[in-house]
Amino acid sequence: MATQDVHAATLDHAHAAGHGHDHHDDHDEHHEQSFIRKYVFSEDHKIIAKQFLITGLLWALLGGALSMLFRLQLGFPNMDWTWLKPVLGNWIVDNKLDPNFYLAMVTMHGTIMVFFVLTAGLSGTFSNFLIPLQVGARDMASGFLNMLSYWFFFISSALMLISLFIETGPASGGWVIYPPLSALPQAMPGSGMGMTLWLTSMAIFIASSLLGSINYISTVINLRTRGMTFTRMPLTIWAFFLTAVIGILSFPVLFSAALLLIFDRSFGTSFYLSEIYINGQPLDNMGGSPILFQHLFWFLGHPEVYIVLLPALGITSEVIATMSRKPIFGYRAMIGSMIVIAFLSFIVWAHHMFVTGMNPFLGTIFMFLTLIIAVPSAVKAFNYITTLWRGNIIFTPAMLFSIGLVSLFISGGLTGIALGNSAIDIQLHDTYFVVAHFHLVMGSASFFGMMAGVYHWFPKMFGRMMNEKLGYIHFWMTFAGVYLVFFPMHYIGISGFPRRYYSFTSYDTFNMYQDLNSFISVAAIITFSSQLIFGFNFFYSIFRGRRATQNPWLSNSLEWTAPINAGHGNWVGAIPNVYRWPYDYSKPGHALDYIPQNVPHWETVESNLDHENDLIAFEREMEAEALADPQSAH
Amino acid sequence: MTTILFIGAILLLVIFGMLLKVQSMVDVVRGSFTKRAGFSNQVNAVLFLIFLVVGLGLFYWITVDSRQYYLPEAASEHGPKIDNQFWTTMIIITIVFVGTHLLLFTFPYLYQFKESRKATFFPDNHKLEFVWTIIPAIVLTILVLGGYKVWSEVTSPAPANHISFEIVGKQFNWMLRYPGKDGILGKHNFRKIDATNTLGIDFTDKNALDDFMPGEIHIPVGIPVKFNIRSRDVLHSVFAIHFRQKMDAVPGMPTSFWFTPTKTTADMRAETGNPNFTYEIACTEVCGAGHFGMKSKIVVDEPEDYAKWLETQQSFLSQNPDYIKDVPENLRSLAEQQLPKQAVTDSTTVVKAAASIQ
Known part of the structure; x- marks a missing residue:
């Protein structure tokens, strides 16, 4: 009767608290592990997830700080930078910021946020943490590869960090590193050693991402517990699964793009270079095409948008359903739209290239394909709103961030309809309108998803609760701040202001909006500072937070059936069987407003739908099978 | 100073932490966690x-x-x-x-x-x-x-009656070349670029002989105009804001766009009430430290003013007669028509002089 025991444990908080106490001791069922094996070179997916999370948060702090610096330049172009000389050293020339370093910061902000925070920090954290716990597995398919995945990420991070401190500065040609600018050290200082480190770091990062993705996919396919069919998986798992599939198909293409660029830079090939005269010298490179790089780059670059967004949407689906105490509306439509989005994400890349000189006919095709993506996205947005309708909503910080995500997803997604239209894109391409668009829909929305995930699963990760009041303050400051920063950028973009400009003073056409730019900078600084509230709350709560109960949100999914501070292996005793989907919230007839996935239908006869009663005989069989199977017991 | 700030920050954090502890204890006493x-x-x-x-x-x-x-x-x-x-x-x-x-x-x-309500199972x-x-x-x-x-x-392709010129990006400005009276731009070769011939005009092509390189763009109103776009080093992008056109300048791959201007600069000055209004071109593909200053001007003239402006323009060769040495023998006489009067009197000396300078 192992399953019933586990179910009992869900409701029995005393049992949970009992586990809470041996937090600092090693877990009873596991032999003693050295500190290094347990916390550094760990193969436990939960530890690896925390490693990804904390590394990602540190990167977020750095990436955000860089944006503060260039926002100072944009908001206050006449500012005296002397006071920052102790930090920035020779990048301050005559009390002014060096334009090269301005571009370096823009580039590193983009690289750090897209890859290190929102890919590794978001997907790496929650795929690792939730996949085994939510599908009912003791660990990832390969704990060793999983460990390698983190440590490759760590090496990659170290290289990228080092590149910030070298004399010629880090890569500076924009996060898209278009050649020839990125290929020629004589074009800008950042294209020297900084670019070499960038490419090396990214190559290692890609290896890390692939190791992770292979693991996520094999775990989801092979290690689901008894009864966990694909249509009973939480939407988080669907999102992580599809994200991994996208990553595995697109990251290798970025790798080849980077590899060819390395060849062009170091071995004299001409994949991307042709007819170039620079620094008083014609170069020998002939016959290459910079457009080739753009195709290869965006073949990853666009799916990358969904690599960062889908996990956030998955987390939101889970949190909104749980905290509305309602099933997610249109579960199958949600899966369907994610599959459609994942598929379409591969055939829209050239909408980043409407005005690069690509054949206009291709532009037409990509415009049609791009705008199709709006349909599944709309379905998702409507489904979230309908899930709130007639719910019984509890506003945890995670729930606030999830609702915030839906808002940002809508606001940022809608302007994509303008940008995806190639005719309109002629005017808007590479203006602040684009900056506003992707910071809302991809940057902020994904960041909100990450925050929702941290607040929601913090009790599961650390056995303690984060402070809710601080969470509320953090949310409202961030939510208002994000809108105050990025919404006005649309207007700046409509006036034609190009992005990646150090200043606008030399143009008559761009002689307005200095006040608005200053306002944005102030709003950005306040928003960034409010993240320190989160940082404090996070680290304080790890050590001093209130102790968590086993299932603090009264959630249905499987991770909450595992003990608080579960050891390597996740469940003590048998892994629970799964009898239902994860969204049986507020089911009519049931006394409680949730029924965890491991509760069989024979225990909930009063709330079963007709077809569910038919499942009982089958479930009995399954349970008997599980009891007879020595593998399922620990 | 820094140490004081540092200690201050730590103290603040500690106080903050204690306040938090007190607040959560109050919450425990109130029983808010059980609700x-x-x-x-x-x-x-x-x-x-x-x-x-x-x-x-x-x-x-x-x-x-x-x-x-x-x-x-x-x-x-x-x-x-x-x-x-x-x-x-x-x-x-x-x-x-x-x-x-x-x-x-x-x-x-x-x-x-x-507490009293249950969500709708939907x-x-x-x-x-x-x-x-x-x-x-x-x-x-x-x-x-x-x-x-x-x-x-x-x-779509530019209509047959269009005029065209060339705009070439380099770090960090735009260079212009008009085709001269023949209406055809001469060939170019990036290996022929030097400090004066910044576009690498190839003078072995007879269409190149009358090409001229003005300081600002002039185009006539009402006539389709095609921008032939090139780059000689890294990617740039021509953003003609008021004309709703934008196209990247790609080294090794010529690109173009065309449009028909509908308002002269004077029209726009009247319309916007800004006596200093100027059509500007901005670079919209990051190209290095000077990216933000890569500006060019467009003057839209009435067709007759445009014709007058064309008249005043002097070909590259006439301004840089040294380059006549690059012109092959069979085109020399044609090239000499470009030269200022006194220079033509003895073009061979010019060639010799140029050669000696080299």
Whole structure:
């Protein structure tokens, strides 16, 4: 009767608290592990997830700080930078910021946020943490590869960090590193050693991402517990699964793009270079095409948008359903739209290239394909709103961030309809309108998803609760701040202001909006500072937070059936069987407003739908099978 | 000083931590943790309403206040069509934006947690889902077809009566070359670039002999004009803001766009009330430290003024007679027509002199 025991444990908080106490001791069922094996070179997916999370948060702090610096330049172009000389050293020339370093910061902000925070920090954290716990597995398919995945990420991070401190500065040609600018050290200082480190770091990062993705996919396919069919998986798992599939198909293409660029830079090939005269010298490179790089780059670059967004949407689906105490509306439509989005994400890349000189006919095709993506996205947005309708909503910080995500997803997604239209894109391409668009829909929305995930699963990760009041303050400051920063950028973009400009003073056409730019900078600084509230709350709560109960949100999914501070292996005793989907919230007839996935239908006869009663005989069989199977017991 | 600040910061953190501890103890005593949703829940629900009202208010205010700066006045034939596409799209998405947010932010208020209530078990509704799949699909189809029409028009080949010139990006300025009287741009070769012949004009091509390189762009109003775009080092992008055109300059791959200007610079000065109005070109593909200063000017003239301007322009060869040494023998006499009068008297000396300088 192992399953019933586990179910009992869900409701029995005393049992949970009992586990809470041996937090600092090693877990009873596991032999003693050295500190290094347990916390550094760990193969436990939960530890690896925390490693990804904390590394990602540190990167977020750095990436955000860089944006503060260039926002100072944009908001206050006449500012005296002397006071920052102790930090920035020779990048301050005559009390002014060096334009090269301005571009370096823009580039590193983009690289750090897209890859290190929102890919590794978001997907790496929650795929690792939730996949085994939510599908009912003791660990990832390969704990060793999983460990390698983190440590490759760590090496990659170290290289990228080092590149910030070298004399010629880090890569500076924009996060898209278009050649020839990125290929020629004589074009800008950042294209020297900084670019070499960038490419090396990214190559290692890609290896890390692939190791992770292979693991996520094999775990989801092979290690689901008894009864966990694909249509009973939480939407988080669907999102992580599809994200991994996208990553595995697109990251290798970025790798080849980077590899060819390395060849062009170091071995004299001409994949991307042709007819170039620079620094008083014609170069020998002939016959290459910079457009080739753009195709290869965006073949990853666009799916990358969904690599960062889908996990956030998955987390939101889970949190909104749980905290509305309602099933997610249109579960199958949600899966369907994610599959459609994942598929379409591969055939829209050239909408980043409407005005690069690509054949206009291709532009037409990509415009049609791009705008199709709006349909599944709309379905998702409507489904979230309908899930709130007639719910019984509890506003945890995670729930606030999830609702915030839906808002940002809508606001940022809608302007994509303008940008995806190639005719309109002629005017808007590479203006602040684009900056506003992707910071809302991809940057902020994904960041909100990450925050929702941290607040929601913090009790599961650390056995303690984060402070809710601080969470509320953090949310409202961030939510208002994000809108105050990025919404006005649309207007700046409509006036034609190009992005990646150090200043606008030399143009008559761009002689307005200095006040608005200053306002944005102030709003950005306040928003960034409010993240320190989160940082404090996070680290304080790890050590001093209130102790968590086993299932603090009264959630249905499987991770909450595992003990608080579960050891390597996740469940003590048998892994629970799964009898239902994860969204049986507020089911009519049931006394409680949730029924965890491991509760069989024979225990909930009063709330079963007709077809569910038919499942009982089958479930009995399954349970008997599980009891007879020595593998399922620990 | 720094140490004091550092100690101060640590002290602040400690005080903050203690306050937090006190607050959570008070909460424990009050029993708020045993309740599923307390007073904070109502506060957050109301905050969503306030956020909605204030947010929509600010949205309205900035939208009205920024109207003076919206899309700079369109000055090409296709410009208003693009603007039209843009505003149609913006109106539709604004309606959706406001509509969805009205629901998204009022639902949290309306359906905030009440112990006595149970949420409605409403897992799906195929009719509803069908409706909100099909409606966006139809709206998007309409928008795409409109965009397709304008896009095809803008990117179609330039009409036969167009004039053309060349704009070439380098770090960090735009260089210009007009075809001269023959109306045909001569060949170029990047290996022939030097400090004076910055475009690498190839003088073995007879069409190159009368090419000239002005300091600013002049184009006639009402006549289709084609920009032949090149780059000689890294990517750049020509953004002709008022003409609603943009195209990357790609080393090794010539690109182009064309448009028909509809307003002269003088027209725009009258229309905008700004006596100093100038059409400007900006670079919109990051190209290095000077990216933000890579500006060029366009002057749109009446056709007769344009013709006058053309008359005053002198060919590259006439200004740099040294380059006559690059002209092959069979074209020499043709080239000499470009030279200033006194130079023509003895072009061979010029060639010799040039050779000796080299």
